[in-house]
Amino acid sequence: MRTNFYKPPSTGMTPPASPVHHTWTNSYKPPSPTGMTPPASPLHPTFSESLMEENIEVAEFIITKWNSHSNKDSSYRNIASLFNNNNREEAKQYLSSVKGLQKAMKYLVLHQSSSEKLVRAQTLMQTAMKRLEKEFYQILKSNRDYLDPESVSTHSSTRPSGSRSSFSDFEEDECENESRDEDDSIPEVERVSLAAMADLRAIAEAMISAGYAKECIKIYKIIRKSIIDEALYHLGVERLTFQQIQKMDWEVLEVKIKNWLNAIKMAVKTLFFGERILCDQVFSVSAAIRESCFAEISKEGALALFGFPENVAKCKKTPEKMFRILDLYEAVSDLWPEIESIFSFESTSIVRSVAVNSLIKLSDDVRTMLTDFATAIQKDSSKSTVPGGGVHPLTRYVMNYIAFLADYSGILSDIVEGWPLTIPSPLPQSYYGSLDNEESMSSPISVRLAWLILVMLCKLDGKATMYKDVALSYLFLANNLQYVVGKVRQSNLKFLLGDNWVMKHELQVRQYASNYERMGWSKVLASLPENPTAEIPVNRVKDHFRKFNSAFEEAYTKQTSWVVPDPKLRDDIKTSLVRRIIPIYKEFYETYGGMQLRKEMWVESLVRYTPDDLGNYWSDLFYGSGSSVIVSSSPSRGGRSR
Structure with missing residues (x-):
């Protein structure tokens, strides 16, 4: 509102370059001249000049207050943070003063580019940026446990990326965070994590707006990339080349595949997803910076992760590898929507390409192994x-x-x-x-x-x-x-x-x-008369019994070594044999195996089996015992031994 009260004079001339050069001077464009306005008297400063002078004085007071001796050191040692719970109001004032100082510098560049006030303001801005740089580093380091990808990803839905567009909204964020702190339903981890992200976002926006994006980005990339690398290491993700994988025994490689399968879901859904959310939150003010930061901290680890299946697919193909290849394909395929979303930037398109190539190589492997499997059966x-x-x-x-x-x-x-x-x-x-x-x-x-x-x-x-x-x-x-x-x-x-x-x-x-x-039993059936109850001569009766005895013993003795492993099939075959043979034999036995042959001296050697005997013998078939038959010498006992 202050800037709207005053229209800067325009002379139609380009202001001279400031002796102090920084990024923001290149991004500011002065308003077009609308007419000649007489310059203000040096003895009577304009209202805008008074406001700019006041901005510099306020900034000098706050920035100098927080400029400790440690700030002069280039190292990031522990400092009394502006952004702790005891200094929340001071942090708001500090960021507000930086914004006011920035406005004053823009005004001075246009109207008093050679004044000592501009040099003084530039010095204050450098001091403030150095302070914010250290604050940014300290927040990232001290809140490492609260800014881990798992914590960020679990409550990412509560804060959509890019929800704030200017660090002037820091005060609104703080009010919201304070109200959240009072809400016991929000876990402490989430409260601390959200507060830290809001602080980082406010500092990042202030530094980017003042032309110090490079310093801010450098700190972020170094710290967050080390977190990703460390997390992948603990997940068991190794950076293996194709040559290393190719030389591994299958037993060793299979262990590596199992480790990778255990790691992939956590790496995508938690690690990279959480890092993408954090990056989007902290650098919501600039899409280009968001992309640059996330690409640099994640690309190397992601390529190692998604390059592993492709390297495995290049190795020699054998049938026993089929199921691990399918496991790898399934893991990447199931996570493809997340991979495509997380690595959606143009600068991370190579990650998507590697994941797609892994799917292509693995699917080619599967087709080849299916063909080889059919060929191996045929050969x-x-x-x-x-x-x-x-x-x-x-x-x-x-x-x-x-x-x-x-x-x-x-x-x-x-x-x-x-x-x-x-x-x-x-x-x-x-x-x-x-x-x-x-x-x-x-x-x-x-x-x-x-x-x-x-x-x-x-x-x-x-x-x-x-x-x-x-x-x-x-x-x-x-x-x-x-x-x-x-x-x-x-x-x-x-x-x-x-x-x-x-x-x-x-x-x-x-x-x-x-x-x-x-x-198997055709001879046994053929040994019996077609009509077992028809009247036939005694000699033919004897002949039928002799043939039956011989055929049955031959078939039974041979088949005691045969097997039917399936219980149901075994019972079905036995039942079918009983229904095929025993009814015919029983009728023949009951008709001619009784009194008509008892007059003959060799009756016991002729009628060796009762109908019940046959069922008992068949009950022992198809177990592969291989024992031979020793028939009973008397039909009346109806038994047998082995």
Whole structure:
């Protein structure tokens, strides 16, 4: 208001340069001349001259009062701070006097550029700036615990960045802070942190306005960059080059990856977010300074943080690395909105680029490893068979791997989106057809995982032919497909592949089991008459019993070493065998195994098994015991020993 009372004279001439040069002289532009006004008499100063003189005298009194001997020292030793709770009013007056002094200097540059008053004002301003420089440093150092990124980020929403535009608002901030201090609902950490930020903002605005931005920024960058570097060190973030990572054993690198995964969320959501908030608050008066400060204190640490996944992605690719690569991709992908927001400045675009490149390199890695995985399945050349037709190691490995992949279905869908599925070698039409017209497989990753399972099942078909016994081949296929279906049911694969896929393959398991029963017990069934109750000669009856005994003992003895690991499938097969054979044998046994043959001397050697015996024998099948049968010599006892 004071400046509005007086219109400075204009002569149409450019005022001479001041002997004292500083930044603010270059930023001030005098008003355009509107006419000639006679200069004031030196004996009768104008009202504006009186006000400017008063501003200088007030500033001299306050600035000199706080100019201790320690201020003459260039070091930042502890000083009696203007900005503590006991001197809040003095701090307001000090900043107000600096503003008044600045106005006086601008006036003197225009109207009395060679006067001693300007030199005196400039000296006072230098003293004041030196004092504020030390105050700025001390607030940053003494409030380090209250200005840590975690504290700043937790209450950032209470003070939007750039909420104050001039250090003349310091008094309003202080009133607000005092009212907050009286509110017990606000934690002490937040109260102290907000007060410190308000003080720093007021000092920064005063120094920037007076042309001392460089000194203020230098202090801020040095202190806050050391805090970021120290925080990253404690989080376990290391500055590793690609050459260092490449030389690491996988076990060592995996530990480094785990440490990085534990650190990334805290680093982004707390450390860099808090630093961005603090920087925006302190330098709210200047967007350029905010950007410059934040870029310089954060860029180096951020590049080390986001460059690590990219360097890992450049290393040799093996299947066991897949899940750590997915972990790295997921971590960066999930945090991308925050990364993009925090490092939104043009000067920090390189940080965004490194994070994006990490995602690109990691996704390329995943695609390569998926292709290599399918190729490795197809090229599996192991010739050994599993004893008893059990679950093959390839089946266990592949299905466990694919089940783990299903846990990453969300990010895998993003990675394989737009990546066409190419079939390197033809599959049987019956298999490939299961990928087509599958309504439940709407996502690219569902089709991709179904394809990997099909590649494995085709490989198992080839391994089944290595068994000399056809029945055992079918049992092998039933066991392995049952394991596949079980893994799908127990994992997220069920939701990816769908109920139709599960039901279709369960039917295939039953078909394999039925083929096993038909091939493995066909001789036993063939030894019995088509019509077990029809009247036939005694010789044919004897022949049927002899053939049955021989076929049953042969099949049973051979199959005691066969296995069915899945309890449900094992019970289903046994139940099916009982329903297939025992009813026919029981009718035949009851018709001809009684009095009609008791007249023969060798009756006990002919009728070796009762119907109950057969059920007892079958109950011991498919455990892989490998024991042989010793039949009872008397049908009346209905027992057997081993």
